Amino acid sequence: MQLPPRLTPDAALFLDFDGTLVAIADTPEAVEVPTALVPLLHDLHGLLGGALAVVSGRQIDVLDRFLAPLRLPAAGEHGVQRRSAEGHIDEQRAPDLTLILESANELARVHEGLLVERKHAAVALHYRMAPQLEAVCRDAMARAINGQPQFELLHGKFVFEVKPAGVNKGTAITAFMREEPFAGRVPVFAGDDTTDETGFAIVQPLGGVAIKVGSGPSQALHRLDSPRAVYEWLVQARDLLAEPRKNAS
Known part of the structure:
Protein backbone atom coordinates (compact mmCIF):
# COMPACT_ATOMS: atom_id res chain seq x y z
CA MET A 1 0.00 0.00 0.00
CA ARG A 93 -38.07 1.11 7.85
CA ALA A 94 -36.88 -0.29 11.15
CA PRO A 95 -37.30 -4.08 11.44
CA ASP A 96 -38.53 -5.83 14.58
CA LEU A 97 -35.40 -6.03 16.70
CA THR A 98 -37.09 -7.16 19.92
CA LEU A 99 -35.62 -10.66 20.16
CA ILE A 100 -32.17 -9.53 19.03
CA LEU A 101 -32.14 -6.72 21.58
CA GLU A 102 -33.26 -9.10 24.31
CA SER A 103 -30.47 -11.54 23.46
CA ALA A 104 -27.84 -8.80 23.53
CA ASN A 105 -29.13 -7.33 26.78
CA GLU A 106 -29.25 -10.74 28.44
CA LEU A 107 -25.63 -11.37 27.51
CA ALA A 108 -24.62 -7.94 28.83
CA ARG A 109 -26.37 -8.69 32.14
CA VAL A 110 -24.39 -11.90 32.53
CA HIS A 111 -20.98 -10.61 31.41
CA GLU A 112 -19.38 -7.43 32.72
CA GLY A 113 -17.79 -5.13 30.15
CA LEU A 114 -20.32 -5.60 27.34
CA LEU A 115 -22.26 -2.61 26.00
CA VAL A 116 -25.47 -2.82 23.97
CA GLU A 117 -26.21 0.00 21.53
CA ARG A 118 -29.74 0.22 20.12
CA LYS A 119 -29.90 2.10 16.85
CA HIS A 120 -32.82 2.95 14.56
CA ALA A 121 -32.59 -0.29 12.57
CA ALA A 122 -29.72 -2.17 14.20
CA VAL A 123 -28.39 -3.55 17.46
CA ALA A 124 -24.67 -3.39 18.22
CA LEU A 125 -22.94 -5.42 20.92
CA HIS A 126 -19.61 -3.83 21.90
CA TYR A 127 -16.97 -5.94 23.65
CA ARG A 128 -13.98 -3.57 23.60
CA MET A 129 -13.81 -3.69 27.41
CA ALA A 130 -14.13 -7.48 27.42
CA PRO A 131 -12.19 -8.69 24.37
CA GLN A 132 -12.01 -12.25 25.72
CA LEU A 133 -15.77 -12.53 25.01
CA GLU A 134 -15.46 -12.16 21.23
CA ALA A 135 -16.58 -15.73 20.46
CA VAL A 136 -19.38 -15.59 23.03
CA CYS A 137 -20.72 -12.36 21.51
CA ARG A 138 -20.44 -13.66 17.96
CA ASP A 139 -22.26 -16.89 18.73
CA ALA A 140 -25.05 -15.16 20.65
CA MET A 141 -25.74 -12.60 17.91
CA ALA A 142 -25.55 -15.26 15.20
CA ARG A 143 -28.10 -17.38 17.05
CA ALA A 144 -30.38 -14.36 17.46
CA ILE A 145 -30.71 -13.95 13.67
CA ASN A 146 -30.68 -17.62 12.73
CA GLY A 147 -33.37 -18.27 10.11
CA GLN A 148 -33.99 -14.55 9.55
CA PRO A 149 -32.49 -13.66 6.15
CA GLN A 150 -33.67 -10.06 6.47
CA PHE A 151 -30.80 -9.51 8.90
CA GLU A 152 -27.04 -9.79 8.58
CA LEU A 153 -24.28 -9.82 11.18
CA LEU A 154 -21.41 -7.37 10.84
CA HIS A 155 -18.12 -7.81 12.68
CA GLY A 156 -16.31 -4.54 13.25
CA LYS A 157 -13.59 -3.53 15.68
CA PHE A 158 -14.68 -5.08 18.98
CA VAL A 159 -18.33 -5.01 17.95
CA PHE A 160 -20.90 -7.36 16.46
CA GLU A 161 -23.83 -5.60 14.86
CA VAL A 162 -27.11 -6.95 13.52
CA LYS A 163 -28.51 -4.78 10.74
CA PRO A 164 -30.85 -5.11 7.74
CA ALA A 165 -29.37 -7.18 4.93
CA GLY A 166 -28.64 -5.68 1.54
Whole structure:
Protein backbone atom coordinates (compact mmCIF):
# COMPACT_ATOMS: atom_id res chain seq x y z
CA MET A 1 0.00 0.00 0.00
CA GLN A 2 1.02 3.59 -0.54
CA LEU A 3 0.09 7.02 0.75
CA PRO A 4 -3.03 8.52 -0.85
CA PRO A 5 -2.56 10.99 -3.70
CA ARG A 6 -3.32 14.68 -3.58
CA LEU A 7 -7.03 15.44 -3.38
CA THR A 8 -8.14 17.13 -6.60
CA PRO A 9 -10.97 19.67 -7.08
CA ASP A 10 -13.06 17.07 -8.94
CA ALA A 11 -13.08 14.63 -5.99
CA ALA A 12 -16.13 13.35 -4.18
CA LEU A 13 -14.87 12.78 -0.64
CA PHE A 14 -16.43 10.14 1.62
CA LEU A 15 -15.18 9.78 5.20
CA ASP A 16 -15.87 7.22 7.90
CA PHE A 17 -16.17 8.66 11.42
CA ASP A 18 -14.92 6.38 14.22
CA GLY A 19 -11.32 5.33 13.70
CA THR A 20 -10.96 7.66 10.71
CA LEU A 21 -11.94 11.20 11.68
CA VAL A 22 -11.80 10.51 15.42
CA ALA A 23 -9.89 8.01 17.51
CA ILE A 24 -11.90 5.06 18.78
CA ALA A 25 -12.81 5.26 22.47
CA ASP A 26 -13.83 2.65 25.01
CA THR A 27 -17.50 3.53 24.52
CA PRO A 28 -19.27 5.20 21.57
CA GLU A 29 -20.14 8.31 23.58
CA ALA A 30 -16.58 8.79 24.85
CA VAL A 31 -15.02 9.79 21.51
CA GLU A 32 -13.39 13.21 21.38
CA VAL A 33 -13.70 15.41 18.29
CA PRO A 34 -10.58 17.53 17.75
CA THR A 35 -11.41 21.22 17.98
CA ALA A 36 -10.06 21.99 14.52
CA LEU A 37 -11.86 19.12 12.76
CA VAL A 38 -15.26 20.79 12.31
CA PRO A 39 -13.92 23.98 10.66
CA LEU A 40 -11.65 21.81 8.50
CA LEU A 41 -14.60 19.75 7.23
CA HIS A 42 -16.57 22.95 6.69
CA ASP A 43 -13.78 24.35 4.51
CA LEU A 44 -13.39 21.14 2.51
CA HIS A 45 -17.15 20.89 1.97
CA GLY A 46 -17.09 24.33 0.40
CA LEU A 47 -13.93 23.80 -1.64
CA LEU A 48 -15.36 20.57 -3.10
CA GLY A 49 -18.63 22.19 -4.07
CA GLY A 50 -20.52 20.28 -1.39
CA ALA A 51 -19.21 16.85 -2.49
CA LEU A 52 -18.20 15.66 0.97
CA ALA A 53 -20.17 13.11 2.97
CA VAL A 54 -19.67 11.20 6.21
CA VAL A 55 -20.36 7.47 5.78
CA SER A 56 -20.61 5.79 9.16
CA GLY A 57 -22.14 3.08 11.27
CA ARG A 58 -23.40 5.84 13.57
CA GLN A 59 -26.88 7.28 13.32
CA ILE A 60 -27.07 10.58 11.42
CA ASP A 61 -28.40 12.52 14.41
CA VAL A 62 -25.43 11.30 16.46
CA LEU A 63 -23.00 12.43 13.75
CA ASP A 64 -24.71 15.83 13.71
CA ARG A 65 -24.26 16.14 17.47
CA PHE A 66 -20.55 15.38 17.31
CA LEU A 67 -19.96 17.63 14.27
CA ALA A 68 -22.28 20.51 15.23
CA PRO A 69 -23.03 22.98 13.79
CA LEU A 70 -22.29 21.09 10.55
CA ARG A 71 -25.04 19.06 8.88
CA LEU A 72 -23.10 17.36 6.12
CA PRO A 73 -24.44 14.87 3.59
CA ALA A 74 -24.27 11.62 5.50
CA ALA A 75 -24.99 7.91 5.49
CA GLY A 76 -25.80 6.42 8.88
CA GLU A 77 -26.06 2.87 10.17
CA HIS A 78 -24.00 1.57 7.24
CA GLY A 79 -26.43 3.01 4.68
CA VAL A 80 -29.75 2.34 6.41
CA GLN A 81 -30.09 6.13 6.71
CA ARG A 82 -28.90 8.62 4.10
CA ARG A 83 -29.12 12.41 3.92
CA SER A 84 -28.54 13.95 0.49
CA ALA A 85 -26.71 17.21 -0.20
CA GLU A 86 -30.12 18.89 -0.37
CA GLY A 87 -30.96 17.65 3.11
CA HIS A 88 -33.47 14.99 2.10
CA ILE A 89 -33.34 11.91 4.35
CA ASP A 90 -34.05 8.39 3.10
CA GLU A 91 -34.41 5.90 5.92
CA GLN A 92 -35.15 2.22 5.71
CA ARG A 93 -38.07 1.11 7.85
CA ALA A 94 -36.88 -0.29 11.15
CA PRO A 95 -37.30 -4.08 11.44
CA ASP A 96 -38.53 -5.83 14.58
CA LEU A 97 -35.40 -6.03 16.70
CA THR A 98 -37.09 -7.16 19.92
CA LEU A 99 -35.62 -10.66 20.16
CA ILE A 100 -32.17 -9.53 19.03
CA LEU A 101 -32.14 -6.72 21.58
CA GLU A 102 -33.26 -9.10 24.31
CA SER A 103 -30.47 -11.54 23.46
CA ALA A 104 -27.84 -8.80 23.53
CA ASN A 105 -29.13 -7.33 26.78
CA GLU A 106 -29.25 -10.74 28.44
CA LEU A 107 -25.63 -11.37 27.51
CA ALA A 108 -24.62 -7.94 28.83
CA ARG A 109 -26.37 -8.69 32.14
CA VAL A 110 -24.39 -11.90 32.53
CA HIS A 111 -20.98 -10.61 31.41
CA GLU A 112 -19.38 -7.43 32.72
CA GLY A 113 -17.79 -5.13 30.15
CA LEU A 114 -20.32 -5.60 27.34
CA LEU A 115 -22.26 -2.61 26.00
CA VAL A 116 -25.47 -2.82 23.97
CA GLU A 117 -26.21 0.00 21.53
CA ARG A 118 -29.74 0.22 20.12
CA LYS A 119 -29.90 2.10 16.85
CA HIS A 120 -32.82 2.95 14.56
CA ALA A 121 -32.59 -0.29 12.57
CA ALA A 122 -29.72 -2.17 14.20
CA VAL A 123 -28.39 -3.55 17.46
CA ALA A 124 -24.67 -3.39 18.22
CA LEU A 125 -22.94 -5.42 20.92
CA HIS A 126 -19.61 -3.83 21.90
CA TYR A 127 -16.97 -5.94 23.65
CA ARG A 128 -13.98 -3.57 23.60
CA MET A 129 -13.81 -3.69 27.41
CA ALA A 130 -14.13 -7.48 27.42
CA PRO A 131 -12.19 -8.69 24.37
CA GLN A 132 -12.01 -12.25 25.72
CA LEU A 133 -15.77 -12.53 25.01
CA GLU A 134 -15.46 -12.16 21.23
CA ALA A 135 -16.58 -15.73 20.46
CA VAL A 136 -19.38 -15.59 23.03
CA CYS A 137 -20.72 -12.36 21.51
CA ARG A 138 -20.44 -13.66 17.96
CA ASP A 139 -22.26 -16.89 18.73
CA ALA A 140 -25.05 -15.16 20.65
CA MET A 141 -25.74 -12.60 17.91
CA ALA A 142 -25.55 -15.26 15.20
CA ARG A 143 -28.10 -17.38 17.05
CA ALA A 144 -30.38 -14.36 17.46
CA ILE A 145 -30.71 -13.95 13.67
CA ASN A 146 -30.68 -17.62 12.73
CA GLY A 147 -33.37 -18.27 10.11
CA GLN A 148 -33.99 -14.55 9.55
CA PRO A 149 -32.49 -13.66 6.15
CA GLN A 150 -33.67 -10.06 6.47
CA PHE A 151 -30.80 -9.51 8.90
CA GLU A 152 -27.04 -9.79 8.58
CA LEU A 153 -24.28 -9.82 11.18
CA LEU A 154 -21.41 -7.37 10.84
CA HIS A 155 -18.12 -7.81 12.68
CA GLY A 156 -16.31 -4.54 13.25
CA LYS A 157 -13.59 -3.53 15.68
CA PHE A 158 -14.68 -5.08 18.98
CA VAL A 159 -18.33 -5.01 17.95
CA PHE A 160 -20.90 -7.36 16.46
CA GLU A 161 -23.83 -5.60 14.86
CA VAL A 162 -27.11 -6.95 13.52
CA LYS A 163 -28.51 -4.78 10.74
CA PRO A 164 -30.85 -5.11 7.74
CA ALA A 165 -29.37 -7.18 4.93
CA GLY A 166 -28.64 -5.68 1.54
CA VAL A 167 -27.48 -2.21 2.58
CA ASN A 168 -23.92 -1.21 3.36
CA LYS A 169 -21.45 1.61 2.92
CA GLY A 170 -20.90 0.61 -0.69
CA THR A 171 -24.58 0.96 -1.56
CA ALA A 172 -24.64 4.33 0.23
CA ILE A 173 -21.68 5.65 -1.77
CA THR A 174 -23.26 4.36 -4.98
CA ALA A 175 -26.44 6.31 -4.18
CA PHE A 176 -24.48 9.49 -3.51
CA MET A 177 -22.56 9.11 -6.79
CA ARG A 178 -25.86 9.18 -8.70
CA GLU A 179 -26.72 12.61 -7.27
CA GLU A 180 -25.39 16.13 -7.47
CA PRO A 181 -22.90 17.37 -6.45
CA PHE A 182 -21.20 13.95 -6.32
CA ALA A 183 -22.14 12.70 -9.80
CA GLY A 184 -19.30 12.72 -12.33
CA ARG A 185 -16.61 13.24 -9.71
CA VAL A 186 -13.76 10.94 -8.65
CA PRO A 187 -14.80 9.07 -5.46
CA VAL A 188 -12.36 9.02 -2.56
CA PHE A 189 -13.23 7.00 0.55
CA ALA A 190 -11.28 6.67 3.80
CA GLY A 191 -12.22 4.12 6.46
CA ASP A 192 -10.57 1.98 9.09
CA ASP A 193 -12.72 -1.10 9.60
CA THR A 194 -13.83 -4.26 7.83
CA THR A 195 -17.24 -2.61 7.43
CA ASP A 196 -15.59 -0.06 5.11
CA GLU A 197 -14.47 -2.70 2.63
CA THR A 198 -17.81 -2.52 0.76
CA GLY A 199 -17.07 1.15 0.12
CA PHE A 200 -13.55 0.41 -1.08
CA ALA A 201 -15.01 -2.16 -3.47
CA ILE A 202 -17.15 0.56 -5.05
CA VAL A 203 -14.73 3.47 -5.40
CA GLN A 204 -11.68 1.67 -6.84
CA PRO A 205 -13.43 0.20 -9.92
CA LEU A 206 -14.70 3.72 -10.64
CA GLY A 207 -11.13 4.97 -10.84
CA GLY A 208 -11.35 6.41 -7.35
CA VAL A 209 -9.15 6.19 -4.27
CA ALA A 210 -9.68 3.82 -1.33
CA ILE A 211 -7.74 4.64 1.85
CA LYS A 212 -7.35 2.13 4.66
CA VAL A 213 -6.77 3.85 8.00
CA GLY A 214 -4.62 1.92 10.46
CA SER A 215 -3.35 -1.64 10.34
CA GLY A 216 -4.90 -4.80 8.97
CA PRO A 217 -5.51 -6.40 5.58
CA SER A 218 -7.59 -4.48 3.05
CA GLN A 219 -8.39 -4.29 -0.64
CA ALA A 220 -7.67 -0.55 -0.46
CA LEU A 221 -4.57 0.47 -2.40
CA HIS A 222 -3.69 3.39 -0.12
CA ARG A 223 -3.14 3.68 3.62
CA LEU A 224 -2.87 6.27 6.37
CA ASP A 225 -1.67 5.20 9.80
CA SER A 226 -4.19 6.88 12.10
CA PRO A 227 -6.94 9.49 12.47
CA ARG A 228 -4.16 12.01 13.12
CA ALA A 229 -2.62 11.14 9.75
CA VAL A 230 -6.06 11.51 8.14
CA TYR A 231 -6.40 14.96 9.71
CA GLU A 232 -2.99 16.03 8.42
CA TRP A 233 -3.82 14.74 4.93
CA LEU A 234 -7.11 16.67 4.98
CA VAL A 235 -5.35 19.85 6.12
CA GLN A 236 -2.91 19.52 3.23
CA ALA A 237 -5.82 18.89 0.85
CA ARG A 238 -7.65 21.98 2.08
CA ASP A 239 -4.60 24.18 1.71
CA LEU A 240 -3.85 22.93 -1.81
CA LEU A 241 -7.47 23.28 -2.93
CA ALA A 242 -7.64 26.80 -1.51
CA GLU A 243 -4.42 27.97 -3.18
CA PRO A 244 -5.89 28.76 -6.64
CA ARG A 245 -8.63 30.83 -5.00
CA LYS A 246 -6.10 32.78 -3.00
CA ASN A 247 -4.05 33.47 -6.12
CA ALA A 248 -7.14 34.53 -8.04
CA SER A 249 -8.03 37.09 -5.40
